[in-house]
Amino acid sequence: MLTTAQKQGSLIQMTGPKRGIAFHCDVLLEFDMRIKNGENKGDDTQLIDGMSEFRGLLMPWEPTEIPINGNCATVEMSAALVSNAIAATVEVIISEAHGDFDLSLSSIVSVVEEHEFQLFHGSAGDWCGARRFVIAVTVNTMLHLKFMLGHRCSNGNIEDTCSFKAKLNGHAIHQTNFEAASILTKVTWAAWPHEMFR
Structure with missing residues (x-):
């Protein structure tokens, strides 16, 4: 918090950066x-x-x-440091949902070797329309998105994986139809601006 004197005995409070300048x-x-x-x-x-x-x-x-x-x-x-990375904006829309169910979404990317990162885990009722995630992916490698659906009263889970090849620009769409819901996945690729690395 910065303060500056307006007149003698009077201070004006000015909000500054929360940490550091x-x-x-x-x-x-x-x-x-x-x-x-x-x-x-x-x-x-x-x-x-x-x-x-x-x-x-x-x-x-x-x-x-x-x-x-x-x-x-x-x-x-x-x-981790992802070399030759591009940005993948993943947009997921759930529609035609029949009842409440548990949903897990994770991404699998190659960073030296394949690693799985959880993006969402919870009730589909908490999803609220479209959700977006930004993932760094090495160009010309594969981005795998794994969906897992399950009902609380059921022992078994339904699993599906969709895969996208990382490229410098463009987008790809994948539609998955489960018994419990339809899931539309759109991945938009974008290269990082070169001026970021100068």
Whole structure:
């Protein structure tokens, strides 16, 4: 918080950056995770609050777990350097849903070797229309999206995987029809702007 004198005995409060005024890293991840307890932000319980810096040349090639410790909780995060990466914007729309069911969505990408990352796990009722995820993928490799559906009263899960080849631009669409719902997946490819790496 910055303050400046307007006249003698009077101060004007000016909101500034939450943390720091200089940027010396490739990626800055800021987090503020709370448990909602009421209508006001002040009523919420703070779990973790802070930031992490990442420098591309110093990052590992394989996903490495990084613990983020707070006063009341610890969050595990994975980070890796993806070479020759392009951005895949994955949009998923659920329609014609019949009843409530559990849904799990994960992405499988090649970072040195294939790794699976969970994007969503919960009730399909919490999905609320279209959801978008941005995934870094090495060009000319495959992006696999794995869907798993199951009813709470059923022991078996239904699984389906759709695959997309990473390219510099364009998009691809895949429609999956389950008994419980129809899932439309659209992947849009975009190369990172060159000026980001100058």
